[in-house]
Amino acid sequence: MASRRGSSTWQGSARGDPIWDLWPDAAMTGPWETVDAGSLGGVTPGGAPRSAKGSPMAARLVRWLRRHRGRVALVGLTGAAAVLLAIVALRPTATPSTPPPAGQPSFTYETSWTFPELTRALGSGEVVAISVAAPDSALMGPGGTESAAGLLVAKTTNGSLVPVRAGVPTDQAIDALRALGYDRLLTREALDAQAGTPADGSAPNAYLALGLTLLVTGLFVVIMMRLYRPRSAEDGSRWRSVGGGRREDGAEGYRPKVRLADVAGVDEAKLELTETIEFLRAPARFAAVGAKPVRGVLLYGPPGTGKTMLAKAVAAEASVPFFAASGSDFVEKFVGVGASRIRSLFRSARKAGKGVVFIDEIDAIAKRRGGLNSHDEREQTLNQLLVELDGFGPNENVVVIGATNRLDVLDAALLRPGRFGRKVHVPLPDKEDRLEILTVHADGKPLAGTVDLAAVARKTYGFSGAMLADLLNEAAILCARDDRAEIGPDDVQRGWLKVAVGSSRVRSMDERERSIIAAHEAGHAVCGLLVGERRRVEEISLYQHGDALGITVSSSEDNDLPAESDLRARLVALMGGRVAEELLFSEVTGGASNDFEQATSLATTMVSRLGMGRDPEDRERGATGRGVLSAFVVGDGHEGREALPTDVGAAQARASRAILDEAYARARELLLERMDLLGAVAAYLYEQERMTGDDLEAIHAGALGPADPYGWRHVSAKPRAWEDIGPLFTTTPKIELVAPAGPALPVLDRRRPGRSNRLRRAIPRPVHRILREIVRRIEVEGPAPTDGEDTAPST
Known part of the structure; x- marks a missing residue:
């Protein structure tokens, strides 16, 4: 095949390819090297026979890989074949000691040139390429100045190779040729020699590329193994241990140090667990009388009440290992993995002989089956748990304790006798229990003698054990922050406030x-x-807590059965903020939005769940005096609301509105009557920015007061003149906190549409309400006295 740079014939090259493009990487690097690429074939120049397995395309690919060695490491990511090809092509080879086989050209150096002779040949066009070959000491002769980078070799137009004795180091000779403008004739080997790369084919970057290729291939294999790990249930347990990242002793069991004496405020629950402890200590005593011990105990209750501590205390009192796991540890995307972890957990407990298996938040895997959120992995895990609960032998003294705060969502099969047949309620602590919990957590903390834990227990109704522990811990942090030796009452008060409503933030505000x-x-x-x-009001503050710009925090006595008057009093207190703005200023603000939300929710609960509402438009009072609403009560949320008749839903809305209106009117009446107390409290709070319940009671008793009771309202707030507030009292109707039920009004006969019913339909509804109220007042108070009759003074 003819070439524009010379003439020769090469097998394995495409038509039109320049010979010199294939020459430098093979012939010009020194002795001819045969690359054994398996099925890729060999490369043979000069019409030599090819291997039977040779392939022109493979030969070109091998030559390309050799040309780009050092930049071909990432080729291994495309597949296993390319990885092997890259390793073969980048493998350094030694110079063969035997003569080249037949069919390969034997390059001989017939003469040599000096550097001036080379420049003359370049000028005449006789030289077509300049490369670097391995140095030959015999040709260089004594005193040769060529560097170890190689010997400069020129290729002529007739295909001869002529060594060049430049008399200077090879890299300097190449610099001179580049300065003369012969860059296009320099091969890659010449450029590498100028950069300092050896010309014998054993370049360090070849070893580097090989190492990078092996490293990338190894990383690729590891990633694929992690990504496509075994999905079977048995193999899945060998990849990850039970607990999914929990501590290692959870799978092997450990001995907790928590005792029943350390768990305060749950005496009934501890009593229920006593027989479980006795079974773990002396199982033979139960077997002697034929008693089957309870192997499954379910602890349920609000968060933070001590369910986990109780489970640890059972294991500690019985001196058996404690195997802990969380329900979320068994939830995986691969079907079968959760069931495998259940088996592994119970296998570890059975191997120990005795133990307590504790599954916290068991509702994560034991939800009722068949719902919208159910799937195969969760159901298979639950089925395996049910099987394990039934599979204890007579000599396996293992107790399973589950904990949840969602008893209502658990599957019925889990709660039947024989599995979790013993259900122990762990409620919120009452006042005595809270005092006991505070006493336990106060141990080791330097409380001042003025700290009254009984008062703290009284005002923490609704707090769990965890919240009480956090209360004292926050008080200790505040004490340490101020660098004091004892925890005082103010620290406890601020700790209580932080746990109840969150951290306070002092922000800048205008007048x-x-x-x-x-x-x-x-x-x-x-x-x-x-x-x-x-x-009781405990704290009033202008400091911001969360989204609230100011707070008024009240505590309640333990009252699990609130009366209607208690709920209505709560509504009056919620309405007091907006009423005070309305009375003291000419316009109101949006600060009462959260108050109205709470009041609406409470009024709706009173009507729809507690049966405490009455439709003001309902004339049929019924046996309870509350009309049709006394017979329609729905549960939590919106369950059952869709089944209510339309008129009942409208009646509930009217009843809720009536309750809210009464509370608002009552709040206005109270504040108008005690305007002096309202102004004094507001002025004191304006000056101090914070006051306690004791300060409020002192102001009410007259023992404490503000410095300026009238100048606290800034003009930019548009205050109402004090003399204009009084007339509002005369226009505000007095409404009792709980309106007394009056006598039932006569009911019209709706079966016979007579003249009365036709007249009633003709009268507009507002007018009808007024007439009905007049009739009610006449029946209750009697007719108005006529002129000349004595009238008793009204009180």
């Missing part, structure tokens, strides 16, 4: 906001003080 917020919180506090027989 308008300061005045309005002080009046708003004073309205809550005064209404809560005047109507809250079972509630």
Whole structure:
């Protein structure tokens, strides 16, 4: 095949390929090297015979890989064949000691040139390429100045190779040729020699490329093994241990140090677990009388009540290993993995002979089957758990304890006798239990003598054991922050406030906001003080807590059975903030949005769940005096609301609105009557920015007061003149907290549409309401006295 740079014939090259493009990587690197690429074939120049397995395309690919060695390591990512090809092509080879086989050209150096002779040949066009070959000491002769990088070799137009004795190092000779403008004739070997790469084919970057290829291939294999790990249930257990990243002793069991004496406030639950402890200590005593011990115990209750501590205490008191896991540890995307972990957990417990298996948040795997959120992995895990609960032998003294705060969502098969047949309720602590819990957590903390834990227990109704522990811990942190030796009452108060409503933040506010917020919180506090027989105001503050710009926090006595008057008093206290803004300023703000949300929710609960509402438009009072609403009560949320008749839903809305209106009117009445107390509390709060329940009671008793009771309302808040507030009292109707039920009104006969019913339909509804109220007042109070009759003074 003819070439524009010379003439020769090469097998394995495509038509039109320049010979010199294939020459430098093979012939010009020194002795001819045969690359054995298996099925890729060999490369033979000069019409030599090819291997039977040779392939022109494979030969070109091998030559390309050799040309780009050092940049071909990432080729291994495309497949196993390319990885092997890259390793073969990049393998360094030694110079063969035997003569080249037949069919390969034997290159001989017939003469040599000096550097000036080379430049003359270049000028005449006789030289077509310049490369570097391995140095030949015989040709260089004594005193040769060529460097170890190789010997400069020129290729002529007739195909001869002529060594060049430049008399200077090879890299300097190449610099001179590049300066003369012969860059296009320099081969890659010449450029590598100028850069300092040896010309014998054993370049360090070949070893580097080989190492990088092996490293990338190894990483690729590891990633694929991690990605496509075995999906079977048995193999899955060998990949990850039970617990999914939990501590190692969870799968082998460990000995907890928590005792029953360390768990305070749950005496009934501890009593229920006593027989479980006795079974683990002396199982023979139960077997002697034919008793089957309870092997499954389910602890349920609100969060933070001590369910996990109780389970640890059972294992500690019985001196058996404790195997802990969480329900989420068994939830995986691969079907069968959760069931495998269940088997592994119970296998470890059986191997120990005795033990307590504790599964926290068991509702994660034991939800009721067949729902919308059910899937095969969860159901298979639950089925395996049920099988393990039934599979204990007579000599396997293992107790399973589960904990959840969602007993209502558990599957019925899990709760039947023989599995989790013993259900122990762990409720929120009462006042005595809270005092006991506070005493336990106060041990080791330097409390001042003035700290009253009984008072703290009284005002923490609704707190769990974890919240009480956090309360004292926050108090200790505040004490350490101020670098004091004892925890004082103020530290405990601030710790209680932080746990109840969150951290406080002092923000900058202008005089308008300061005045309005002080009046708003004073309205809550005064209404809560005047109507809250079972509630006590504990803290009033202008500091921001969460999204609230100011707070008024009240505590309640233990009252699990609230009366209607208690709930209505709570509504009055909620309405006091907006009413105070309305009375003291000419316009109201949006600060009462959260108050209205809470009030609406409470009023709706009173009507729809507690049966405490009455439709003001319902004339049929019924046996309970509440009309049709007394017979329609729905549960939590919106369950059952869809089944209610339309008129009943509208009646519930009207009843809720009536309750809210009464609470608002009552709050306005109270604040108008005690305007002096409202102004004093607001002024004191404006000056101090924070006050306690004791300060509020002192102001109410006259023992404490503000420095300026009238100048706290800033003009930018648009305050109402004090003399204009009084006339509002005369226009506000007095409404009792709980309106007394009057006598039933006569019911019209709706079966016979007579003249009365036709007249009733003709009268507009507002007018009809007014007439009905007039009739009711006449029946209750009697007719108005005529002129000349004696009238008793009204009280």
